[in-house]
Amino acid sequence: MEKNQQPLPEQARPESENLSPLSFTVEKSLKNGLGRIGTIKTAHGEIKTPAFMAVGTTGSVRFLEMSDLKNTGAEAMLSNGYHLRKKSPEIAEAGGLAKYSGWNGPTLTDSGGFQVMSLGSGLGKVVSMDRKIEKTKKKDRLALVSDRGVDFTDPFSGEREFIGPEESMQIQTRIGADIHMAFDELTSLADDYDYNVRAMFRTERWAERSLAEHKKIRDSLGYRQNLYGVLQGGRWEDLRRRTARVLGAMNFDGFGLGGAFLKEDLGKILRWCNEELPFEKPRHLLGLSRPDDIFVGFENGADTLDCVAPTREARHGRIYTKHGEIYLRKFKDSPALLDEDCDCETCRSGWTRGKLRTLWKSPNLAEKALYYKLASIHNLRFTIRIFENIQKSVKTHSYDTYKKDFLENYYGKDEVIRRKLLEK
RNA sequence: GCUGGAAUCGUCUAGUGGCAAUGACAAGAGACUGUAAAUCUCUCGCCUUCGGGCUUCGUAGGUUCGAGUCCUACUUCCAGCA
Numbered sequence: 231m232e233k234n235q236q237p238l239p240e241q242a243r244p245e246s247e248n249l250s251p252l253s254f255t256v257e258k259s260l261k262n263g264l265g266r267i268g269t270i271k272t273a274h275g276e277i278k279t280p281a282f283m284a285v286g287t288t289g290s291v292r293f294l295e296m297s298d299l300k301n302t303g304a305e306a307m308l309s310n311g312y313h314l315r316k317k318s319p320e321i322a323e324a325g326g327l328a329k330y331s332g333w334n335g336p337t338l339t340d341s342g343g344f345q346v347m348s349l350g351s352g353l354g355k356v357v358s359m360d361r362k363i364e365k366t367k368k369k370d371r372l373a374l375v376s377d378r379g380v381d382f383t384d385p386f387s388g389e390r391e392f393i394g395p396e397e398s399m400q401i402q403t404r405i406g407a408d409i410h411m412a413f414d415e416l417t418s419l420a421d422d423y424d425y426n427v428r429a430m431f432r433t434e435r436w437a438e439r440s441l442a443e444h445k446k447i448r449d450s451l452g453y454r455q456n457l458y459g460v461l462q463g464g465r466w467e468d469l470r471r472r473t474a475r476v477l478g479a480m481n482f483d484g485f486g487l488g489g490a491f492l493k494e495d496l497g498k499i500l501r502w503c504n505e506e507l508p509f510e511k512p513r514h515l516l517g518l519s520r521p522d523d524i525f526v527g528f529e530n531g532a533d534t535l536d537c538v539a540p541t542r543e544a545r546h547g548r549i550y551t552k553h554g555e556i557y558l559r560k561f562k563d564s565p566a567l568l569d570e571d572c573d574c575e576t577c578r579s580g581w582t583r584g585k586l587r588t589l590w591k592s593p594n595l596a597e598k599a600l601y602y603k604l605a606s607i608h609n610l611r612f613t614i615r616i617f618e619n620i621q622k623s624v625k626t627h628s629y630d631t632y633k634k635d636f637l638e639n640y641y642g643k644d645e646v647i648r649r650k651l652l653e654k
Numbered sequence: 655g656c657u658g659g660a661a662u663c664g665u666c667u668a669g670u671g672g673c674a675a676u677g678a679c680a681a682g683a684g685a686c687u688g689u690a691a692a693u694c695u696c697u698c699g700c701c702u703u704c705g706g707g708c709u710u711c712g713u714a715g716g717u718u719c720g721a722g723u724c725c726u727a728c729u730u731c732c733a734g735c736a
Contacts, residue, residue, distance in 0.1 A: 285688080292692080308688070340688050343688075356686060358687085486688075516688035517688035518688085542686065542693085543687090557683090559682085595692085
């Protein structure tokens with residue numbers, strides 16, 4: 231089959247007016263020289279950084295209308311090339327992800343690299359930041375990695391499939407998001423140093439191949455979208471710094487910071503990477519967004535983050551509030567709002583914890599779905615507001631105060647101190 | 655009044671002689687971080703030094719090595735007939 235015969239989205243075609251590469255400007259940096267606020271400009275609009283990218287894996291955030299998502303203040307949406315691989319020709323016909331999804335704003339697609347782990351060595355496991363997981367036995371995995379790419383079994387159809395760097399680039403090209411991710415191998419916390427060395431080298435070779443394929447498509451079709459290289463290297467400084475230098479020297483438009491992290495390692499690992507990466511290019515921290523991670527990520531040079539946690543945890547009844555997370559099930563008949571100070575649509579509409587809990591527990595699927603929507607809106611807005619406040623506080627030189635207040639309210643003073651000690 | 659049938663952990667339910675006894679819901683606790691996730695794990699008679707101990711299937715007796723299960727009476731409920 232000819233690789234590039236499939237349709238490309240409108241904005242990817244040479245005659246399109248929207249043709250513009252990504253640009254990134256830094257407005258202000260923290261004293262440590264890593265954290266910064268700025269703006270990413272894409273063909274579909276601007277992203278003020280640091281920013282949260284809402285995860286709409288298959289082109290929409292679960293249970294949310296695009297208008298709901300806009301109202302949370304989200305500026306960008308991340309979808310997944312793996313999940314959209316079969317729909318990609320249809321998305322291209324429709325004019326690309328932004329148009330197809332109705333989002334009409336900046337978009338990013340993941341390469342499918344995460345699925346190397348989630349269907350492979352991490353199958354059935356939780357991607358925890360608090361402990362190491364056992365690797366899934368080889369015979370039980372749905373995905374097997376080789377230098378060629380990843381052979382995997384579709385969990386639903388049982389069909390055998392293959393995605394490598396070239397396939398991922400072709401899929402992402404058809405989907406036509408503003409930012410694409412190089413195909414990478416995400417290791418789990420259970421993988422040792424030696425395995426991480428191998429995975430890192432493989433990821434570097436895949437980065438070259440991703441870049442080459444991306445360039446080939448661009449040159450032959452006038453396509454101009456943006457490609458981020460993704461860094462791996464586990465929790466080892468030599469690997470992280472090395473791969474940051476190697477990928478940093480390649481012609482990527484930005485970088486994805488990948489890996490499974492222990493919480494106490496996150497800051498230093500990001501620092502190792504970002505001290506080596508070119509300052510003028512944007513960096514996306516893949517898959518994190520708990521409040522504490524946002525601050526650590528930002529301070530250590532991450533410009534954008536994405537994560538399923540706000541929406542997934544919302545659906546599972548874990549709600550973010552100024553004073554920490556709450557389990558909604560504990561608030562039967564409660565007349566309190568989810569968060570007194572919240573400006574999300576759900577809280578502004580007066581939904582109480584008790585009423586939301588009733589919706590959540592309802593056997594009526596439409597009521598359940600309404601709960602999922604209202605709770606997702608709240609957790610997303612809560613998360614995005616942190617990013618907005620970081621931007622504001624940096625501009626007014628009050629970042630440290632904002633951060634201290636927020637974290638002490640959220641985790642409690644003792645916990646904040648305990649964690650600080652752990653980081654050293 | 656007669657004749658059948660039924661009564662099991664908050665609710666519904668499995669169990670017709672052999673290990674406190676099935677499953678679901680509810681309840682309680684926890685997990686979740688580039689979405690195999692409207693999901694998953696644990697607890698759910700009482701006590702426990704986690705070895706086990708104790709008390710339980712409407713009530714009271716009985717048969718039996720052994721009864722939620724069989725028998726008798728009673729109580730309550732349901733159905734049919736009066």
